[in-house]
Amino acid sequence: MAYLRAFGSYLPSRVVDNTELATLVGADADWILRGTGIRERRFAAPEESVASLGARAARDCLESGGLKPNDVGLVLVASGSGERCFPGPATAIGASLGIGGVPAMDLPMASAGSLFGLALAADLCPRYGNVLVVGSEIMSRAIRLDAASRDTAVLFGDGAGACLVSAERGAAEITDFLLRSDGEFSEALHMDQASGLHMDGRTIILQASRKLPRVIIELLERNRCRPEDVAAFLMHQANLNLIVRVAQALGVPEEKFFQNVDRYGNTSSASLLIAAAEWRRGLEGRLSQPVVLAAFGAGLNWGAMLVGGGHRDV
Amino acid sequence: MDRQIKIIEILRRIAPKPIDPSPEESLFESGLLDSFTLVDLVAALESEFAIKIPDSDLTPRKFDSVVSIERYIQSRL
Numbered sequence: 001m002a003y004l005r006a007f008g009s010y011l012p013s014r015v016v017d018n019t020e021l022a023t024l025v026g027a028d029a030d031w032i033l034r035g036t037g038i039r040e041r042r043f044a045a046p047e048e049s050v051a052s053l054g055a056r057a058a059r060d061c062l063e064s065g066g067l068k069p070n071d072v073g074l075v076l077v078a079s080g081s082g083e084r085c086f087p088g089p090a091t092a093i094g095a096s097l098g099i100g101g102v103p104a105m106d107l108p109m110a111s112a113g114s115l116f117g118l119a120l121a122a123d124l125c126p127r128y129g130n131v132l133v134v135g136s137e138i139m140s141r142a143i144r145l146d147a148a149s150r151d152t153a154v155l156f157g158d159g160a161g162a163c164l165v166s167a168e169r170g171a172a173e174i175t176d177f178l179l180r181s182d183g184e185f186s187e188a189l190h191m192d193q194a195s196g197l198h199m200d201g202r203t204i205i206l207q208a209s210r211k212l213p214r215v216i217i218e219l220l221e222r223n224r225c226r227p228e229d230v231a232a233f234l235m236h237q238a239n240l241n242l243i244v245r246v247a248q249a250l251g252v253p254e255e256k257f258f259q260n261v262d263r264y265g266n267t268s269s270a271s272l273l274i275a276a277a278e279w280r281r282g283l284e285g286r287l288s289q290p291v292v293l294a295a296f297g298a299g300l301n302w303g304a305m306l307v308g309g310g311h312r313d314v
Numbered sequence: 315m316d317r318q319i320k321i322i323e324i325l326r327r328i329a330p331k332p333i334d335p336s337p338e339e340s341l342f343e344s345g346l347l348d349s350f351t352l353v354d355l356v357a358a359l360e361s362e363f364a365i366k367i368p369d370s371d372l373t374p375r376k377f378d379s380v381v382s383i384e385r386y387i388q389s390r391l
Binding site for chain 1: 342348349350352353356369370372373374
């Protein structure tokens with residue numbers, strides 16, 4: 001068995017609102033809000049790195065769970081915006097926590113990376129003990145802040161989230177998860193060291209609008225759970241309109257979908273864990289109703305995880 | 315031709331503002347459709363023409379004009 005035990009997050013202090021960004025990319029602030037639901041995002045300071053953001057989120061996670069770095073047996077770090085091809089930020093985050101020697105692995109998957117990390121952690125925690133999953137991104141350095149790139153430039157922000165997955169105890173047991181990958185549309189969303197981020201937004205929205213509801217329904221059905229039984233949906237915060245579409249497709253009120261994309265924009269792999277950390281801060285004790293986590297991103301990779309309820313027929 | 319009329323009716327129903335697309339006009343470049351109305355368009359085409367559009371066909375260029383939509387629907391019937 002595996003449990004979600006603690007969450008944490010870190011957001012850089014610099015707030016970039018739509019008015020400031022609109023000036024940089026030659027867009028209209030209201031157009032940004034209407035098209036994305038984003039009001040502002042955070043940009044990292046020049047001295048910050050993907051690893052330093054991730055380490056801050058990791059410490060916040062451990063403190064919220066009353067744990068010490070030495071309690072961690074494995075570190076998994078999801079990031080698509082690391083400063084180097086290799087090594088990724090995982091080992092630097094481990095070193096920053098003072099747990100050199102503990103295995104640390106990178107998942108360079110972008111938006112769905114944290115969800116895949118949680119799923120891997122669920123399977124690996126019986127062997128490694130507490131698994132620290134971190135999602136950390138500095139997307140502001142991956143995008144071009146000019147008029148030619150405005151459609152993607154307005155979407156992204158920087159931040160980090162973390163979750164500790166334990167084999168012993170936690171707020172909710174990970175009941176089941178489904179992970180999916182399909183390389184047929186890998187060119188629709190990718191980032192190269194030389195040319196930066198490329199996104200065919202229309203293809204991504206089309207694919208996500210169909211694949212996300214489908215994987216959530218498949219997961220719930222095989223665990224004898226209905227969408228209306230779910231207390232909260234925690235999704236990768238890509239775009240408010242996409243979140244609303246998924247809610248409509250599942251036939252559940254939008255209010256069940258936690259959202260903070262208006263404040264942070266799309267922080268890629270970090271967004272799911274930042275959302276989970278903020279959602280969890282408003283609650284105490286064990287979860288009494290099922291919760292669904294879901295993400296979609298480059299690859300294409302997507303999936304869903306059910307915690308705190310349901311029952312899978314074996 | 316009847317099929318084009320039906321496609322234009324669907325487009326007018328889902329577009330956020332009144333539109334009058336010509337058959338070859340790019341629905342995206344002209345700003346008649348955005349990413350999310352494209353999602354509505356695909357769902358409406360499946361329903362109205364009783365076809366199933368597979369994920370592998372979910373690319374904007376197949377739905378970029380009335381003519382390209384008509385051509386795609388013909389291939390699925």
